[in-house]
Amino acid sequence: MTTHPFKITIHMVSSLDGYIAKKDNSISWFETSDNYEKGVTVTEQDAAEFLKKIDCYIMGSRTYELALELSKLYGWAYGDVPTIVLTHRALPVERENVEIYSGDLNTFVNEQLKPNYSNVWLVGGAELAKDFLRLNLADEIRQSILPIILGDGTPFFDQIGQEKTLHLKNVTAYKNGVVELCYEIIK
Secondary structure: OOOOOOEEEEEEEEEOOOEEEOOOOOOHHHOOOOOOOOOEOOOHHHHHHHHHOOOEEEEEHHHHHHHHHHHHHHOOOOOOOOEEEEOOOOOOOOOOOEEEEOOOHHHHHHHHHOOOOOEEEEOOOHHHHHHHHHOOOOOEEEEEEEOOOOOOOEEOOOOOOOOOOEEEEEEEEEOOOOEEEEEEEOO
16 A cells, blocks of 8 residues: 655734634735745745645535635635535525535545645634644644734634644744744644
8 A cells, every 4th residue: 555645734824913814804904015035935836836735625614605705806826726614504505616514624634635635734723723733733823914903803722722833844934924934733
């Protein structure tokens, strides 16, 4: 049996004060006019090459509903990459590459993700990220911190109930003032 490297990355965009969404779920705060002179510039080609390495996205139901709403204005952000929505609710499936899963997360990871994918990104939300952290199912956390303080909203990490030791793998500061932290989760 051939084994391939497998990794689940929790990726979140947050404000400096740790919020991933405003109370009204608006995303206007995602736009930044900041300019950090020493920052890295990312071209569309760089971004496209990076995204090609992600072979599956997973998300919770509220993130999926927001992504569907935003897709009406901006298009589907996840392209043709398989996207699995973890929920106990009946949700519309409007794309061929989207499927719904409801069940045990350990079973999901070991029986559905590991045999089929190598680079899985959990892209929302906070409750799902908390579940993956508690069950030791995530391998790394990538947090993109935008240059804004929201003061209120949905926190990225809220009452996880466990201490997690991390190893800083990388820090990147971008021209637009966004700082990306990449941590390996020590298991």
